[in-house]
Amino acid sequence: MRGLRKYLTPFAPDQSGAVSVLYELGGIIVICDAGGCTGNVCGFDEPRWFERKSAVFSAGLRDMDAILGRDDRLVAKLTDAAEKIDAGFAAIVGTPVPAVIGTDYRALRRMCEKKTDLPILAIDTDGMELYDKGEEKAYLELFTVFAKEKYEVCEEKVGILGMTPQDVSDLKAADKVREELKKEGKEAICYGMGDGLEAVEKAAQVSKNIVVSAAALEAAKYLEKTFGTPYETDYPAVKELVPDLDYEGKKILVVHQQVMAEAIRQEILRRDASAKVQTATWFMMKKELACPQDVSFREEDDYIDLVKNGGFDIIFADACMEKMVPDFQGTFVNTRHFAVSGRLCE
Amino acid sequence: MAKEAYYCTVKELNELGRDAIPAQLRSNTHLIYSSPATLAFNSPGAEGFGVKRAGLAVPDSIMLIVAPGCCGRNTSLISSMREYDNRFFYLMMDETDIVTGRHLKKIPKAVEEICKCCEKRPSVVMICITCVDALLGTDMERVCRKAEERAGLPVRPCYMYALTREGRKPPMVHVRQSLYSLLEPKKKKGNVVNLLGFFSPLVDECELYDLLGSAGVRTVHEISRCKDYEEYQTMSEANFNLVLHPEARFAAEDFHNRLQIPFIELRRLYQTDKIASQYQAFGRVLGVEFSDGAYRKKAEDAVAKFKEKRPDASFAIGECMNGDPFEMALAMIKYGFRVPEIYGTLTAENFIYLNQLSKLSPETKVFSNMEPTMLYYDPEKSGVNMTIGKDAGYYHPEQPNVVWNQDRQPYGYAGVTRLFENLLEV
Numbered sequence: 001m002r003g004l005r006k007y008l009t010p011f012a013p014d015q016s017g018a019v020s021v022l023y024e025l026g027g028i029i030v031i032c033d034a035g036g037c038t039g040n041v042c043g044f045d046e047p048r049w050f051e052r053k054s055a056v057f058s059a060g061l062r063d064m065d066a067i068l069g070r071d072d073r074l075v076a077k078l079t080d081a082a083e084k085i086d087a088g089f090a091a092i093v094g095t096p097v098p099a100v101i102g103t104d105y106r107a108l109r110r111m112c113e114k115k116t117d118l119p120i121l122a123i124d125t126d127g128m129e130l131y132d133k134g135e136e137k138a139y140l141e142l143f144t145v146f147a148k149e150k151y152e153v154c155e156e157k158v159g160i161l162g163m164t165p166q167d168v169s170d171l172k173a174a175d176k177v178r179e180e181l182k183k184e185g186k187e188a189i190c191y192g193m194g195d196g197l198e199a200v201e202k203a204a205q206v207s208k209n210i211v212v213s214a215a216a217l218e219a220a221k222y223l224e225k226t227f228g229t230p231y232e233t234d235y236p237a238v239k240e241l242v243p244d245l246d247y248e249g250k251k252i253l254v255v256h257q258q259v260m261a262e263a264i265r266q267e268i269l270r271r272d273a274s275a276k277v278q279t280a281t282w283f284m285m286k287k288e289l290a291c292p293q294d295v296s297f298r299e300e301d302d303y304i305d306l307v308k309n310g311g312f313d314i315i316f317a318d319a320c321m322e323k324m325v326p327d328f329q330g331t332f333v334n335t336r337h338f339a340v341s342g343r344l345c346e
Numbered sequence: 347m348a349k350e351a352y353y354c355t356v357k358e359l360n361e362l363g364r365d366a367i368p369a370q371l372r373s374n375t376h377l378i379y380s381s382p383a384t385l386a387f388n389s390p391g392a393e394g395f396g397v398k399r400a401g402l403a404v405p406d407s408i409m410l411i412v413a414p415g416c417c418g419r420n421t422s423l424i425s426s427m428r429e430y431d432n433r434f435f436y437l438m439m440d441e442t443d444i445v446t447g448r449h450l451k452k453i454p455k456a457v458e459e460i461c462k463c464c465e466k467r468p469s470v471v472m473i474c475i476t477c478v479d480a481l482l483g484t485d486m487e488r489v490c491r492k493a494e495e496r497a498g499l500p501v502r503p504c505y506m507y508a509l510t511r512e513g514r515k516p517p518m519v520h521v522r523q524s525l526y527s528l529l530e531p532k533k534k535k536g537n538v539v540n541l542l543g544f545f546s547p548l549v550d551e552c553e554l555y556d557l558l559g560s561a562g563v564r565t566v567h568e569i570s571r572c573k574d575y576e577e578y579q580t581m582s583e584a585n586f587n588l589v590l591h592p593e594a595r596f597a598a599e600d601f602h603n604r605l606q607i608p609f610i611e612l613r614r615l616y617q618t619d620k621i622a623s624q625y626q627a628f629g630r631v632l633g634v635e636f637s638d639g640a641y642r643k644k645a646e647d648a649v650a651k652f653k654e655k656r657p658d659a660s661f662a663i664g665e666c667m668n669g670d671p672f673e674m675a676l677a678m679i680k681y682g683f684r685v686p687e688i689y690g691t692l693t694a695e696n697f698i699y700l701n702q703l704s705k706l707s708p709e710t711k712v713f714s715n716m717e718p719t720m721l722y723y724d725p726e727k728s729g730v731n732m733t734i735g736k737d738a739g740y741y742h743p744e745q746p747n748v749v750w751n752q753d754r755q756p757y758g759y760a761g762v763t764r765l766f767e768n769l770l771e772v
Contacts, residue, residue, distance in 0.1 A: 003449075004456050005436035006463055009422035010415035030377060034477055034508035037416055038378070043385045044420035050382060055721055057377035063509040066481055077377045081718045086347055096414045097509065100444060100481045127416035128440050320422075342422050 007300055007324045011282060012166055012339035014125035014134030016045035017215065018093045019056065020164040021138035023048055025197045028087040028118070029056045030078055032103065033095040037127060044342055045131075047165050055085050066101050071108055079115040088197045089145070091121040091138075099126035119145055131166050131339045132257065132283045135215035143219050147203035150227060158186045159206035159229070160236075161220050162213030163193040167257055168235070169338040170345040176237040177212075188236075203227070210234055214258040214286045233289055235263035241335060245314065247272035253310060254279045255303070255317035256337050258289055264316055264335070280306065282340065300324060318343075351723040353687075356700050357708035364694040371692045371714045374512060378716045383666065383689065383737030395545040395753075398474060399424055400521045401504040402433055403545045404528065405574045406469040409504070410456060412437045412449060413476040417506070435460045444478060450489050454496040461497050469575035470500040470528060480507040500528055515596060522597040525569060529582040531605050537564040540584040542598055542609070543591030546570045546753040552760040553641040554588075557625065561634045588612060590757065614755075616669060616677035616762055618645050625758075638759070645759035648766035649681050655770060660684040662728065662742055664735025665691060665715065667750035668761075672699035674734065677762075679706045686729045689713045689737050732769065746772040 015031060019041050022029055031038040038058035042049045049056070059074050078090060092108055105122035112120045121141045125134045139161065158181055163174055170176070174193035181188040189195045189206055203223055209231040211220045220231035235241075238260075247268055252275055254261045254268075261279035268275050280295040280303070297303050307315065307325040315325075319334040320341040336345045352370040354362075362368065369375040378384065398421055401409055411418040411434065418436045425434050437456045443449035457471050471493070475486055486503035493501040505520045522542070539558055541548065547570050548554065558566055565580075572578040587609040589598045598609035610631060615621050622642055629636040652659070661678055663671045663685060671690040676699045678685050685707060690696070691714065703710060713720065715737055725742045732746050733739050739747030748768045750756075756764050 001437075001452065001456055001459060003436075003438040003440070003452070004459065005418075005438065006460065009425065009434070010418045010436055010438055013414070013416035013419060015416060016419070031380075035378060035511060036477070036506070036508040038380050039385060040416055040420045042380045043382075044423060049380075053381065053721060055718075056380045057718065058380055060373060060376075060378040060716075061509060062374065062512060063480065063507075066477075066509060077375075081377045084347065084719050085721060086349065096416065096444075096476075096478045097481065099441075100478055126441070127414040128438075128444075130415070342419075 002299060005300060008320060008340070009342075012045050012131035012342075013127045014129040014131060014137070015093050015095050015127055016041045017131030017134030017164070017166055017339075018091075018123045018125050018138040019046060020131070020166045021135050021142065021192050022091050022121070023054055023056075024192050024194070025089075025142075025200065026087060027055065027089040027091050027121075027197070028078070028081055028085055029054070029091050029093060030059055030074075030081075031056065031093045031095060032059045032061065032074065032098045034058070034061045034097060037095040045166070047171060047338070047344055051171075055087055057081060061097055066097055069101060069103075071103065071111065074108070075111045075115055078112055082116040082118055087118060089119040089121060090116065091123060093123050094125045094127075096127040099128070121145055130283055132213065132215035135162070135164060135166070135213070136218050136284075139216050139219035140222060142200060143203060143222055146197065146200045147223065147226070149201065149204065151202050151205040153207050154205050155207045156185065156187045157206040158188055159203060159209040159223075160188050160190045161209050161211045161231070162216030162259065163190045164213070165193075165344065166339040167213040167215065167260065169336040169343075173237060176240070180236040204229065208232065210236065212236075212259055214284050214289060217286055217289070233259050233262065235260055238263040238267045242267045242271070243333060245331065245333075247275040247314070249274045250276070250313040251311055252277045252314045252316065253307065253312045254335070255281065255297075255315070255321065256335060257281055257283050257339070258285055258294075260337075262289065278310070349722045350719065351713060352717050352719045353711040353713045355708060356703040356710045356712060359692070359712060360697070360700050360704035364697045367692055370717050370719075371712065373691065373714070373716045376716075377718055379718050379720050381715070381720065381740065383664065383715045383720070383740045385666075397504060397506040397517045397521050398434070399430070400518065400545045401472040401474055401524065402430065403525055403569050404470050404472075405572050405578055406466065407472055408433045408435065408460065408464060408468040409472045409474050410435045410437055410453070410460060411474045412439065412453060412479070413474070413506075414439050414478060417476040432464070439478065444482065447482065447484070450484065453489050454493040457493040457497045457501055461499065468499065470502060471497065472502055472504045472524070474504045474506050476506045477509045480505070480509050502527060516593075518593045519596050522594050523600050526581070526597050526601060529579060529605060532580070532582040534585055534607075535565070535583045536585050537562055538567065538580075538584045539563045539565070540567045540581050540587045540607075542587050542589050542594040542601075544568070544570070544755045546755060548590075548755045548757045549760050549764060552757050553638060554758055557636045557638060560636065561629075561632050582607070586610060590614065590755075614669060614757055614761065616674045616765065617680060618642055618649075618759065618762060621758055621762070641759040645762040645766075648763045652766040652770050653682060656732070657682075658731065659769075660686055660729050660731045662687040662689070662730040662733045662738040662745075664689040664733070664737035664739075664741075666737040667735035668752070668756050669750070670696070670699070671735065672696045672703065675699070675710065676703055676706070679703065684729070685710050687711045687713065689715050689735070689741070691716070732772070734765075734769075748772055
């Protein structure tokens with residue numbers, strides 16, 4: 001049945017993706033909810049929340065706020081917080097409640113801008129899309145608002161777009177990417193994972209962008225259009241995700257977000273060109289990045305059927321998907337995807 | 347910008363009175379700061395017993411969460427616990443569902459399908475719905491009846507409406523009603539009592555079991571100790587209910603109206619003199635005199651033993667723990683300890699304790715975990731050297747902490763004894 005889940009818990013929603021992009025940038029993040037969504041985002045979908053303080057707030061909506069559409073109360077609360085908290089911007093992140101009552105985010109942004117001196121980002125997530133959709137919206141909003149000025153290009157600097165724990169499932173991933181690029185004499189600017197708002201403002205400085213998640217592709221296109229910054233897709237630290245196995249002539253399925261899956265495919269093929277690698281994803285599939293045989297999953301049965309009928313020898317996927325295919329006789333390589341299982345790489 | 351966490355002293359609060367609680371300490375007037383200290387507030391399903399875990403308190407039950415994906419996301423934290431393995435299922439809503447309400451038509455079929463894939467036939471299917479259906483005005487009772495007809499087993503609604511958290515019937519009140527709504531009328535037995543309020547049992551050594559036994563009670567039912575659905579059904583044989591948590595009051599009233607089982611309400615306290623008075627009053631209602639001296643002595647001995655070791659103990663007491671922080675602070679001060687800081691949500695009910703606190707420790711500071719400036723909380727100069735509660739531990743990572751939010755519920759003298767034994771250990 002469409003939408004029925006028997007094995008997997010729901011994946012990270014769009015609001016979690018949006019918060020993931022903004023988390024380290026020093027803004028006031030207001031999740032426009034009654035409380036439950038904020039708890040979900042912070043207590044589950046944002047692994048950095050337990051390690052570092054961040055100004056993440058719940059709007060604390062109540063039934064009458066929703067019924068009467070009392071946006072003015074939210075504006076007053078945000079203004080009050082902006083007076084007490086030292087922040088570079090404020091972001092309003094949507095959830096199902098404002099989606100149901102048809103909240104006008106642009107109006108909300110204008111109302112807040114009139115009351116505070118802070119730049120306001122309004123991200124119309126609704127809790128029904130997946131995390132990458134929320135990330136896509138947040139990246140676009142972020143770079144549109146802050147990356148306005150043109151700077152002289154610095155050849156050594158390379159922007160890394162799409163680095164969030166949701167996508168790379170490793171809190172040390174940014175350091176690993178920096179290490180990899182350092183070997184090539186480059187300096188990696190990992191937006192939102194180690195590099196803050198200032199780096200976003202100076203996005204025009206980088207000589208190119210590496211997009212590590214399909215969610216950041218639109219932002220890369222925006223930066224290309226605005227500053228002429230070229231981009232490519234890859235995951236520079238992919239080597240450690242591919243264990244030393246015998247890949248010769250093997251049929252392999254890789255399930256992850258599109259860019260990561262493609263990077264794993266390329267790494268396997270680099271090690272053994274005779275392998276036949278198919279990628280699949282539960283998340284957004286960008287046509288320009290896809291190969292003809294790539295698969296998009298929507299329901300649990302899509303994955304189960306593909307594994308049953310695909311004759312794969314090796315599967316790269318999050319461990320939580322192993323129990324869905326108990327009859328699979330091949331090798332299952334646990335490739336963590338935080339947005340799927342809520343677990344980081346060990 | 348001051349960059350200082352807002353607080354009021356108990357003296358100031360007591361002078362202001364229950365009708366003039368400062369806006370900073372009222373959660374509906376400001377944004378809710380989200381820190382690990384407020385996780386239990388922000389995500390009722392993530393910590394302890396929220397609606398999702400509570401809804402599965404009926405033995406052999408399963409739950410279908412009908413909601414946008416985001417509402418069920420953190421359930422994997424719970425499903426990783428062995429006792430909840432294969433008990434959560436999801437029917438995810440999309441935008442079209444919200445506009446057309448078509449998800450409601452899918453529920454009976456989904457219930458049938460998940461029952462088929464369970465190894466053991468479930469006793470009941472709980473349908474958990476969230477804020478979206480609250481706004482849509484979904485008549486889930488009706489949908490559940492349809493699902494019952496199709497699946498041939500009880501189906502009950504379970505409302506995880508965060509929007510109504512501060513309303514007359516918040517989600518945790520509602521879920522308690524749902525849980526007991528499955529009970530069928532049975533012949534009463536004079537020596538059977540139900541304990542209502544918690545989703546896990548009281549600590550085994552709790553004196554309440556012995557005291558009830560001494561009053562002629564032979565069977566004490568707690569939903570969490572019921573081994574199967576049949577045993578759960580025997581809860582309707584009770585002579586009376588003991589309500590140990592105020593959120594179970596509505597459920598107890600339901601019991602009274604539907605099954606003619608009356609109830610008596612008792613509070614969880616940490617002041618031994620007040621525990622004694624409560625038991626005396628309870629005994630009078632039952633027409634017996636409880637002999638609780640030995641239990642009280644044990645609790646007071648535990649306090650004395652700790653005091654001997656740590657006469658200088660100076661506590662920060664939080665609200666993420668099994669107790670009322672204001673009542674516990676009062677108990678600690680009466681036992682001769684210092685309590686410089688309390689992190690709690692102030693309600694009119696707490697003023698009974700605030701009044702006494704203002705006489706005994708007027709300078710004790712009260713913070714609200716949810717106030718935005720808690721981002722700047724600084725433990726320096728607080729004078730705190732021990733903490734109780736997960737939130738208090740978060741603010742004072744350098745100090746010894748007793749988390750005190752275990753599933754097994756501390757209660758009465760046994761709760762006091764355990765608390766001080768735990769404090770002694772850290």
